[in-house]
Amino acid sequence: MSKLFNIKEDRSLFPEKNEQGKIDIDLSSHKYLKLWHGPQHPGITGNMSLEITLLGDEVMDCETHVGYLHRGFEKLMERRKYIQCFPIVCRVAVPEPDFNEYCFASAMEELAGIEIPESAKWLRTLVLEMARLASYLMWIGGQAGAFGQGIIGQWTNYLRDSMLDRFEELTGGRVYHMYIIPGGVRGLLPSGFKQRMEENLKFIEQMMKDVERVMFNNAVFKKRSVDMGIIEKDWIYKFGITGPNARAAGVPLDVRKDNPYLVYPQLDFEAVTATHSDIYNRADVRRRDLLMSVDLIRQIMAKMPQKGEIRAETPNVLHWKVPAGETYSKAECTRGEYGYYMVSDGSEYPRRINVRGPSYTHAVSLLEKMIINCNLADIAGLMVSLHTYPPEIER
Amino acid sequence: MGKINDILSPFTAWKHLVNEPLTVKKPLEREGADRYRGFHKNEIDKCIGCGTCEDIxxxxxxxxxxxxxxxxxxxDSGLRPKIDYGRCCWCALCVDICTTNSLSMSNEFKWIDEDADNFLFIPGADDKPWNNSEKGWKKPDYNLYDPNRVDMQELHPEDRDKSFIEIVQGYSKEQALKEADRCVECGICTATCPAHMGIPEYIRAIRNDDLEEGLRILYDTNPLPEICGRICTHKCETVCSVGHTGDPLSIRWLKRYIADQNPSERFKEILGTDTIEQNGKKIAIIGSGPSGLSAAHYLALMGYSCTIFExxxxxxxxxxxxxxxxxxxxxxxDKDINYILSLGVEIKYNVTIGKDNTLDQLHKDFDAVFTGTGLHLGRSTRIPGTEHKDVHFATDLLREISxxxxIPVAEKVVVIGGGNVAMDITRSMARLQNQKFGKVNVIATSLESEDIMPADREEIVEAREENAQIIPGWGPQSIEIKNDKITGLHVIKCLSVFDEEGRFNPKFDENIKDFFEAEMVIESIGQGMDLSxxxxxxxxxxxxxxxxxxxxDNNFQSSLEWLFVGGDIIQGPDVIHGIANGHKAAIGIDNYINSKK
Structure with missing residues (x-):
């Protein structure tokens, strides 16, 4: 375990493992400290809590606690008509509402046997890539901030805000877009959109060079992130790790490539990978993935049809009975595989919807494993490097 | 080298010292995008309060x-949407589904108020600064329900213009399901229907493919579904909220679909009317029209013994x-009437009250009397020439055909009138002319211009398809007679039919004249009642x-408490008012008889 972190303390202080492989921690020995990290903590993305046991600065034991953000979306959806679930799903994961909208809509369309118009496919892909870009821009500020670099977050949140301006123009909403409606999308590109988007993209590329210089070519950042929090390659399938967390370990898992959807087969891109699988590598994979999103948005805007139908004909949404059946619809979000498992009993209401968010594996079981022996000051950085959103753990 | 670079590289951030800081615009200074989903607006006069926004x-x-x-x-329900901004999530589905296109959103997103209750407001009714905002979310191009009606299969004009075969073929299951799917279940139709039929409910029964339940809903308020499913004046469709931005639902055809699909021999079983407990009271009903049949049906269900005199x-x-x-x-x-007869209702045919029997006698023999004798007398324009033997009333001719x-059929016929009865005789005459002469020469002329002609639109269209000429906007002046034979009808241009207060007060331009050649004139300008x-x-x-x-009164009880009156002689004239009257009168009769005990 010690190879995960550069800890060179006196090993004699470490408690021995008992027969069950757990560490015997005797709190009355006054050697240990129980500390609740979160749920209100800026280093925790969203509301979850880590119940950690410290020995000095080092984490001996950790138990994750979720439930602070439980809104019961999956259950709520069983009591709402399909169309009424549409405004809800985006709220499952705040920074990336569009993946929820897409997975929900595509699951419905698959069950109902609806083929969406070509324009809608391109617009959906565009919105998903915009969401990826905006989400990475927010993440990068968090990653830098967790290691004490406040300025990066200020820059990238400004950049994200410029993407939100484009979202506002296209979808009518900045944060919750409610754009990918079952059957298609809710609007064509407004006039002048491409030009304004190109200006945004250019500025993002320019600023990302600064981010690379200030954050990635930075001795402090490297000191705190290189060789830290390594995800072993053989954990990938054991834990169900997906997305950049897997790709940084050299496993090129990318739903866009592995199970192409929408117009991704028509776009030119490769899954971004790395080999060392530490915090630095994961950050770098995300940075390159971010730049790939910029490229993908350019490709989409160059190739997409200028006009056309945006929504397929569907039954009356007020009493849309989706044919009985079950399906799993998935997409590549910034954190990995995002999926909706939908079961219909043929009524106007979904029988069961299960949201598969990558944060469930990354922030609960994986984090509990990785955090052992981590330094207290590195917990936030480690957690952000797994890019977890507690809201999607608690649907 | 790399390490030195890693130390120096972050200092490149200092170049931004001379740049403007990167910071987001203050919300109070920025305007929402053109498509922004901001605060709601409602064109309150356009809104009909259908409540579809509330449903979604x-x-x-x-x-x-x-x-x-x-x-x-x-x-118009008279209600308007009130929005609670403590609950709203600004998804704009209410705007997308709005049937009248009255609801929209402005791009305004700033509203500062110290009283939280103020954030509950009625868009359009409450004066808000964004009411006149041009920008914001509007109803998009797509539809969340299908605004287009499923076409009804009809006989081609050439296949129907020589015979009296039914034109409308009825919906198939697939068509009925598709049409039923368009309903938004607002219930504006139910409120408007004189019989207050459970229209959204029976349309839902079609969607659920539960036609037996559909039939039960029909018979709750209407015992003549086959008839109403064909010739109802469908006031429900006129007000259908879906009709504001698309085609109204074909409610009438859907009703017919339910009635057609249920086998008549199973009606009693489906409706649970196999056995009805009799209460021993007797009711006399004069006239077997819609009001009489409706009253008889509901009275029979309540256990009364009903006798209809026809x-x-x-x-x-x-x-x-x-x-x-x-x-x-x-x-x-017959299908509708036979079911009512199966409930124990008796009809005495060829009995004229006032001749074969008297109202006084009925009063003595029965516990109460309902009369719905209808409007069977023709009305004359009384223009010169109407006393000629080749001038007829439409009602008389239609009765003779049935x-x-x-009936006499001339080669050239003019019909005076623009209502449904005028269209009925025009189209019947066109068929008879086709049978007799192999060609059609019938003109229907009305005072009203085409946009305000009282006849149903499809009647006018179909009459023209059958080669009848519809020439609206003319007032009849005189019938020209030469050698004791009618040669035609003189007309003058009618400028307006109603005055500013909406009363019947036609204005003519006598300088604009026309002459319609005819050998026979049929008057169809309304009917009168015979209360002899x-x-x-x-x-x-x-x-x-x-x-x-x-x-x-409201229960159709006259000032003679044993005498109830309904149908065309009270309201209408149409079938659905008769049905509604009969139903209410049945309840009134039941109350009256119970009050006597």
Whole structure:
């Protein structure tokens, strides 16, 4: 375990493992400290809590606690008509509402046997890539901030805000877009959109060079992130790790490539990978993935049809009975595989919807494993490097 | 080298010292995008309060409430959406589904108020700064329900213009399901229908493919579904909220679909009317038209023994003797009537009250009397020439056709009138001319211009398809007669029919004249009632208005408490009012008899 972190303390202080492989921690020995990290903590993305046991600065034991953000979306959806679930799903994961909208809509369309118009496919892909870009821009500020670099977050949140301006123009909403409606999308590109988007993209590329210089070519950042929090390659399938967390370990898992959807087969891109699988590598994979999103948005805007139908004909949404059946619809979000498992009993209401968010594996079981022996000051950085959103753990 | 670079590289950030800081715009200074989903607006006069916005709102943020200055009327619930911004999530589905396109959103997103209750407001009714904002979310191009009606299969004009075969073929299951799917279940139709039929409910039964439940819903308020499913004046469709930005639902055809698909021999089983407990009371009903049949049906269900006295050889009244067979086949009338007869209702045919029996006698023999004798007398324009033998009333001719008697048919015919009866005789005459002469030469002319002609639009269109000429906007002046034969009708241009107060007061331009050649003229400008069966003694005690109509209360009870009156002589004229009257009168009769105990 010690190879995960550069800890060179006196090993004699470490408690021995008992027969069950757990560490015997005797709190009355006054050697240990129980500390609740979160749920209100800026280093925790969203509301979850880590119940950690410290020995000095080092984490001996950790138990994750979720439930602070439980809104019961999956259950709520069983009591709402399909169309009424549409405004809800985006709220499952705040920074990336569009993946929820897409997975929900595509699951419905698959069950109902609806083929969406070509324009809608391109617009959906565009919105998903915009969401990826905006989400990475927010993440990068968090990653830098967790290691004490406040300025990066200020820059990238400004950049994200410029993407939100484009979202506002296209979808009518900045944060919750409610754009990918079952059957298609809710609007064509407004006039002048491409030009304004190109200006945004250019500025993002320019600023990302600064981010690379200030954050990635930075001795402090490297000191705190290189060789830290390594995800072993053989954990990938054991834990169900997906997305950049897997790709940084050299496993090129990318739903866009592995199970192409929408117009991704028509776009030119490769899954971004790395080999060392530490915090630095994961950050770098995300940075390159971010730049790939910029490229993908350019490709989409160059190739997409200028006009056309945006929504397929569907039954009356007020009493849309989706044919009985079950399906799993998935997409590549910034954190990995995002999926909706939908079961219909043929009524106007979904029988069961299960949201598969990558944060469930990354922030609960994986984090509990990785955090052992981590330094207290590195917990936030480690957690952000797994890019977890507690809201999607608690649907 | 790399390490030195890693130390120096971050200092490149200092170049931004001379740049403007990167910071987001203050919300108070920026404007929402053109498509922004901001605060709601509502064109309150365009809105009909259908409540579809309330139905789709998953947050229950919308509530329909009464608004001062907005009256409840046909096609308008009088309610308007009130929005709770403590619940709203700004998804704009309410805007997307709005049936009238009245609801929209501005791009305004700033609203500062110290009282939280103020964030519950009625868009459009409350004065808000964004009410005149041009920007914001509008209803997009797509539809969340299908605005287009499923076309009804009809006989091609060439296949129908020589016979009286039914034109409308009815919906198949697939078509009915598709049409039923368009309903938004607002219930504006139910409020407007004189019989207050559970329209959204029976349309839902079609969607659920539960036609037996559909039939039960139909019979709750309407015992003549086959008939109404064909020739109802469908006031429900006129006000249908879906019709504001698309085609209204074809509610009438859907009703027919339910009635057609249920086998008549199973009606009693489905409706649970196999055994009805009799209460021993007897009710006399004069006339077997819609109101009489409806009253008989509901009274029979309550256990009364009903006897209908019918002047003509068959039951149905105007439905049989006024409406041509191509619109309403006789076997479909029989299907509805036979079910009512199966409940124990008795009809005495060829009995004229006032001649074969008297109202006084009925009063003695029965516990209560309902009369719905209808409007069977023709009305004349009284222009010069109407006394000629080749001038006829439409009602007389239509009755003769239904009785199977031969009627006079001329090569050139002019019909005066623009209502549905005028269209009925025009199209019947076109068929008879086709049969007799192999060609059609019939002109229907009305005072009203085409946009305000009282006839249903499809009647006008179909009449033209059958080569009849519809020439609206002319006032009849005189019938020209030469050598004791009619040669035609002189008309002058009619400029307007109603005055500013909406009263019938036609204005003509006598300088614009025309002449329609004809050998026969048919008048169809309305019908009158024949109340000759009321004896003088009864008339003395019966309250009537200055137009000779019997005054009745809400339960259609006249000033003689044993006498109930309904149908065309009270309201209408149409079938659905008759049905509604009959139903209410049945309840009134039941109350009256129970009060006597």
């Amino acid at each position: 709102c998953q947050n229950a943020a919308i509530d329909l409430v009464p608004v001062e200055g907005i009256e409840t009327k046909d096609g 002047k003509l050889p068959l039951a149905g009244g105007m439905m049989r003797y006024g409406i041509p067979e191509y619109r309403l086949p006789y076997d479909q009338i 009785l199977g008697n031969e 069966y009321l004896t003088d003694e009864i008339k003395e005690n019966l309250k009537m208005d200055n137009r000779g109509r019997i005054i009745v």
